[in-house]
Amino acid sequence: MKAAGDKASVSWAPLTLLTAGLFLFIVPFILLFVNSFKANKHITSSPLSLPTDWNLSNYTSAFAKMNYMDAFVNSVIITACSVLLLALFSSMTAHYFVRHQTRFNQYTFFLMLSSMIIPFQALMIPLVKIYGSIGMLDSKWSLIYMYIGFGSAMAVFIYHGFVKGIPAELEEAAMMDGCTRTQTFFRIVFPVLTPTTTTIAILNVIWIWNDFLLPSLVLVEPEERTLPLSTFYFFGTYTVDYGPLMAGLMLTILPVIVVYLFAQRYIIQGVMQGSIK
Amino acid sequence: MIAEKGRLNRIRTRLLFTGPTLFAFTTVMILPFVFGIYLTFTNWDGISTELTFVAFENYVSVFQDTEFWKSFYLTLKFVGATVVGINVVAFGLAYLLTSGLKGQSVFRAGFFVPNLIGGIVLGFIWQFIFSNVLVYLGKTYDIGLFRASWLSTPDKALWALIIVTVWQYAGYMMVIYVAGLMNVPKDILEAASIDGASGWTRLRRMVLPMIVPSFIVCIFLSLQRGFLVYDVNFALTKGGPFKSTEMVAMHVYEKAFRSHDYGVGQAEAFILFLLVTAVTLVQVYFSKKMEVEA
Numbered sequence: 271m272k273a274a275g276d277k278a279s280v281s282w283a284p285l286t287l288l289t290a291g292l293f294l295f296i297v298p299f300i301l302l303f304v305n306s307f308k309a310n311k312h313i314t315s316s317p318l319s320l321p322t323d324w325n326l327s328n329y330t331s332a333f334a335k336m337n338y339m340d341a342f343v344n345s346v347i348i349t350a351c352s353v354l355l356l357a358l359f360s361s362m363t364a365h366y367f368v369r370h371q372t373r374f375n376q377y378t379f380f381l382m383l384s385s386m387i388i389p390f391q392a393l394m395i396p397l398v399k400i401y402g403s404i405g406m407l408d409s410k411w412s413l414i415y416m417y418i419g420f421g422s423a424m425a426v427f428i429y430h431g432f433v434k435g436i437p438a439e440l441e442e443a444a445m446m447d448g449c450t451r452t453q454t455f456f457r458i459v460f461p462v463l464t465p466t467t468t469t470i471a472i473l474n475v476i477w478i479w480n481d482f483l484l485p486s487l488v489l490v491e492p493e494e495r496t497l498p499l500s501t502f503y504f505f506g507t508y509t510v511d512y513g514p515l516m517a518g519l520m521l522t523i524l525p526v527i528v529v530y531l532f533a534q535r536y537i538i539q540g541v542m543q544g545s546i547k
Numbered sequence: 548m549i550a551e552k553g554r555l556n557r558i559r560t561r562l563l564f565t566g567p568t569l570f571a572f573t574t575v576m577i578l579p580f581v582f583g584i585y586l587t588f589t590n591w592d593g594i595s596t597e598l599t600f601v602a603f604e605n606y607v608s609v610f611q612d613t614e615f616w617k618s619f620y621l622t623l624k625f626v627g628a629t630v631v632g633i634n635v636v637a638f639g640l641a642y643l644l645t646s647g648l649k650g651q652s653v654f655r656a657g658f659f660v661p662n663l664i665g666g667i668v669l670g671f672i673w674q675f676i677f678s679n680v681l682v683y684l685g686k687t688y689d690i691g692l693f694r695a696s697w698l699s700t701p702d703k704a705l706w707a708l709i710i711v712t713v714w715q716y717a718g719y720m721m722v723i724y725v726a727g728l729m730n731v732p733k734d735i736l737e738a739a740s741i742d743g744a745s746g747w748t749r750l751r752r753m754v755l756p757m758i759v760p761s762f763i764v765c766i767f768l769s770l771q772r773g774f775l776v777y778d779v780n781f782a783l784t785k786g787g788p789f790k791s792t793e794m795v796a797m798h799v800y801e802k803a804f805r806s807h808d809y810g811v812g813q814a815e816a817f818i819l820f821l822l823v824t825a826v827t828l829v830q831v832y833f834s835k836k837m838e839v840e841a
Contacts, residue, residue, distance in 0.1 A: 284643040291640060292657045295714065298672050299660070301680060317680045359568040366564035378569065385576050387827055389775050391799050392820040395813045396579035396586055403596070419575025422568045451560050480665030482778050483800075498665045502782070505671050512675070519668055526663045534656045537663075541719065542726045545764055 299523070306516035313512045328517035332504070336518050340493060341500035342525070348410050348485075348496060349478045352417035356474060357467050360422050364429030365459055369438065379430065382423040390420075390483065398487055408490040416488065417478055425470050428544060432466040433459070465543075472540030479526070497522055587814040592807050605814040614790065615815055618798040625709060625794060626773035632713035633720055633769045634762070640717065641724030642750070655725065658718035666715070670782025673711045674698065677783075701791030704784050708792050711779055716772060720765040727761030728754070763834040770830065774823050795819055 305313050306328055307321035332338070367375045397416070398407070406412045436459060444454045460467075482498045489495055495503070501522045505515055530537060587605050589598035609615060640658055644651050661669060678696040685693025697703035731754055739749050777796045780786065786793030786801070793801070799819060803812025 284646055285648060288640070288643050288648070288654050292654055295658050295660065295718070298676055301676060302672055305675075314679060317683050355567075359571070362564040363568040366561065370561075375565075378565075381577075382572060385572075385580075387824055388576065388580055389771075389796075389816075389820055389823055391775065391777075391796050392583060392813075392816040393576065393579045394800075395803050395809055395816065396583040397575070399586065399591065399809070400579060400582060415571060416575050418567075419571035422572045423576070426568065452563065455564075476663060480663075480668075482665060482667045482781075498667050501671070502667050505782075512679075515671075516675070519671055522668050523664050527660075530656075530660070530663055535652075538655060538659060538722055541659075541662075541722050545723045545726070545768075 302516055302519055302523075305512070306520045308513060308516075310511050310513050313516070328513040329521065332514040332518035332521055335514065336500045336504045336521065337492070337495070338500070338521055341495050341497045344410060344494060345479060345497040348413055348417075349475055352414045352421070352478050353471050353474045355414070356418050356421045356425055357470050359418065360425035360470070361429045361433075361460060361463055361467065362455060363422070364426045365433050365455060367426070367430060368433040369441075379426070382426055386423050386427075394483070394487060401488075407488055408494065410489070410494055413485060413488045416484065417474075420484075421474055421477075425474070428470060429463065429466055432463060436462055468536060469540040469543045472537050473544045476537075497525075583813055584817065586810060587817050589810055591809040594807075601810065605810040608808075608811045609814050609818060612802075612811065612815070614793075615795075615798055615802070617790070618793045618795050621705065621791070621793065622774060622776075622795040625705065625712075625776070626770060628709045629712045629716075629773045630766060630769045632709060633716045634765055636713055636717040637720035637765065638724050640721045641728055642754075644721070645725060645728040655722070658721055660718065661715045662719045666778025667782045669711065669715055670779045673707070673779075674783050677707050698784055699788050701788055704788060704792045708776075708780060708783055711783060712773070712776060715779065716769060720769060723765050723768075724758065724761050727758035731757045759834070759837055763830075763837075766834075767827065767830060770826055771823065774819070774826070 301317065304320060305317060307324050307326070308328075309325075312319070312321070367379050401407050401412060401416075441454050441458055444458050445451070449457065480498060481496075482502065485496045485499050486502070489499060492503075501518060504518050586598075588600055588602060590601045590604070591598050640654075644654055648654075677698050681693040682696050684690060685695075697707045736749055736753060739753060744752070775796050776794050777800070780792065780794050780797050784792040786797050795815075796819070799812050799816045802815060803809045806812075
């Protein structure tokens with residue numbers, strides 16, 4: 271931005287810049303959309319033109335070849351189970367850590383925090399070795415279990431910050447009235463934590479839904495594949511025929527875009543809150 | 548402090564509340580990490596069930612693996628370019644988007660879109676753009692820069708990867724900068740402009756020092772993501788042409804799972820871990836200093 275320009279130029283200059291920027295950000299998706307309706311020949315000879323007829327045949331063929339339904343259902347199961355269990359277990363642990371600040375708990379919490387620095391690449395080889403030798407590879411349940419392990423540090427950390435803000439008197443009162451420890455957590459604490467749970471859920475859904483490397487190491491059988499995996503194999507196997515490939519990519523991003531259109535506000539807010547912590 | 552009566556009850560509560568998390572955390576993060584360090588001293592080929600202890604042989608191999616150091620150097624170049632690129636673009640967008648324009652939320656939502664989509668898919672989309680759309684443009688309008696696919700020229704392939712990575716993460720970091728900029732008190736800025744401070748002075752003297760925490764978070768995240776880039780790298784260039792874009796994370800994967808050199812691969816992964824840790828500590832140290840000054 272220019273220094274103290276006159277009022278008139280200040281209002282349109284950023285708008286033009288932003289519009290141009292937004293165009294650059296969105297144009298890859300527009301190109302993908304447009305080409306997903308065209309025949310292969312048409313895509314390579316004129317990738318910028320609009321399709322002559324909006325033919326869905328690329329979509330039907332990609333849908334079948336990608337085993338789209340199976341992959342979609344796998345992705346939903348894996349993401350939903352991982353995120354639900356992660357939020358439940360992590361909030362309970364964070365709560366316990368805050369209310370029982372023993373030395374052991376503090377050290378454990380610190381260990382979890384510092385583990386966040388470990389890159390996945392440093393774990394993947396031993397992970398395959400250990401879980402392969404006990405026959406725990408190639409199942410979505412193992413994958414869900416691993417996501418709980420990998421996601422717990424950050425989730426406990428974020429919950430920890432918010433549990434500290436809940437007055438302990440609230441829980442003591444509930445326990446005076448005869449609630450057990452567990453009842454107190456589920457009736458009083460967990461509902462209060464709902465905004466944090468939303469943040470945790472958003473961050474983890476984005477990560478787990480799109481993750482490629484871990485599922486590619488854990489899931490071997492084609493029936494177990496998640497959406498990113500099946501997109502990858504589809505792209506790797508049919509690299510000649512661009513039409514169905516474009517349609518396949520569109521099919522992969524479609525669920526995300528649909529959810530984003532409805533929950534866009536919450537998603538951006540969730541990312542904001544998650545990153546400030 | 549709230550506590551149940553009886554030792555047994557206390558143990559039961561502790562197990563219920565922390566058991567599942569700590570069990571998963573220990574078996575998925577800690578155990579593989581420790582076992583991984585052990586693996587760097589053995590020569591596992593991925594198949595045999597026995598591990599032979601080879602002492603520091605793997606580390607010697609790492610130092611002799613010129614491809615590893617080449618990809619190490621490439622990664623440093625890549626990280627340097629992307630950290631600057633991501634943060635300049637992200638801050639610029641965030642600054643424009645907090646200047647009180649109409650339709651800000653539409654812009655914010657739009658810039659964020661790439662972060663919702665996995666690196667594999669983004670890589671494939673850009674692969675199509677670089678090898679088809681841009682080549683088509685280059686040939687049709689005779690633009691020298693695009694006449695040959697960037698992905699088949701070593702120098703340009705690295706730039707293609709940098710551009711896609713900046714495009715991918717700028718929206719995410721923008722959200723963090725927007726959060727930081729919204730916390731800058733408006734009345735102080737107004738007071739400054741009444742006193743005659745220009746837009747540039749206000750930005751440099753007031754806004755930037757106040758959002759140092761946002762810079763720290765964003766630089767930390769972009770450093771970390773840069774060092775560990777894999778998905779986009781894999782889908783966009785597969786490390787080619789001639790390994791000119793094989794980043795360190797990808798090299799580790801190739802070493803272990805393609806060449807079945809698990810011991811050396813793990814040793815390289817461990818060196819990557821040490822590097823990321825060192826960079827993070829240095830960054831935290833310097834940014835803490837800056838925060839105090841600001």
